[in-house]
Amino acid sequence: MLAGFSESLFDSPATAPDADPEIAPLTSGMQRRELAHGAWVDLRPGWLTGATPLFERLAAGVPWRAERVRMYESTLAVPRLTAAYPADARLPDPVLDRLREKLNAHYGPGHGEGFVSAGLCLYRDGRDSVAWHGDRIGRGAYRDTLVAIVSLGAPRVLALRPRGGGTALRFTLGSGDLLVMGGSCQRTWDHAVPKARGAGPRMSIQFRPPGVL
Ligand SMILES: O=C(O)CCC(=O)C(=O)O
Numbered sequence: 357m358l359a360g361f362s363e364s365l366f367d368s369p370a371t372a373p374d375a376d377p378e379i380a381p382l383t384s385g386m387q388r389r390e391l392a393h394g395a396w397v398d399l400r401p402g403w404l405t406g407a408t409p410l411f412e413r414l415a416a417g418v419p420w421r422a423e424r425v426r427m428y429e430s431t432l433a434v435p436r437l438t439a440a441y442p443a444d445a446r447l448p449d450p451v452l453d454r455l456r457e458k459l460n461a462h463y464g465p466g467h468g469e470g471f472v473s474a475g476l477c478l479y480r481d482g483r484d485s486v487a488w489h490g491d492r493i494g495r496g497a498y499r500d501t502l503v504a505i506v507s508l509g510a511p512r513v514l515a516l517r518p519r520g521g522g523t524a525l526r527f528t529l530g531s532g533d534l535l536v537m538g539g540s541c542q543r544t545w546d547h548a549v550p551k552a553r554g555a556g557p558r559m560s561i562q563f564r565p566p567g568v569l
């Protein structure tokens with residue numbers, strides 16, 4: 357009895373390091389929120405369940421780099437780790453290929469060329485963050501676009517506010533939650549992941565169409 361119990365506790369597929377998360381259909385549970393200026397956000401809480409092994413695999417296996425941004429004559433460290441997978445790169449885990457396929461199937465051809473690249477960010481603890489910005493290096497600066505974010509690990513707030521100021525909306529993203537920014541969101545709104553005292557490690561996977569950074 358005891359042996360059987362511990363087997364099911366420690367050897368169950370949900371806890372094996374190579375276990376894949378369960379991916380729910382996007383046809384249910386998606387909530388769209390229309391924002392001002394032609395922007396919108398789709399939220400699909402719990403898109404993935406059992407994502408801890410995926411988090412662990414990516415945390416250990418991805419070649420994380422400290423991010424730096426050029427500001428005028430100097431460069432500043434951005435407090436988080438990142439890894440970029442352009443359109444033609446092999447993604448670091450087959451689960452990511454499946455997520456991208458499912459997002460493309462759901463959003464379909466009406467939304468431009470679809471999701472191609474993946475960007476990963478690791479917020480090691482609550483001191484890691486990203487400041488207010490829009491993903492508008494390239495096409496997002498002048499065209500409607502989509503940016504899909506899958507959150508893994510500890511819950512963190514993704515905040516959105518109209519570009520140039522205004523009241524911020526705060527979405528707390530837990531492990532397995534999906535948030536998609538659409539319409540004019542990248543050019544008319546800014547988003548940020550504020551510092552959060554005491555927060556545990558959190559990862560985000562962002563899928564973007566060609567030319568959106
Ligand atoms: O970590 C997130 O959820 C957002 C990341 C982000 O906005 C970015 O890397 O452009």
Ligand SMILES: [Fe+2]
Nearest residue numbers: 489490491547
């Ligand atoms: Fe962003």
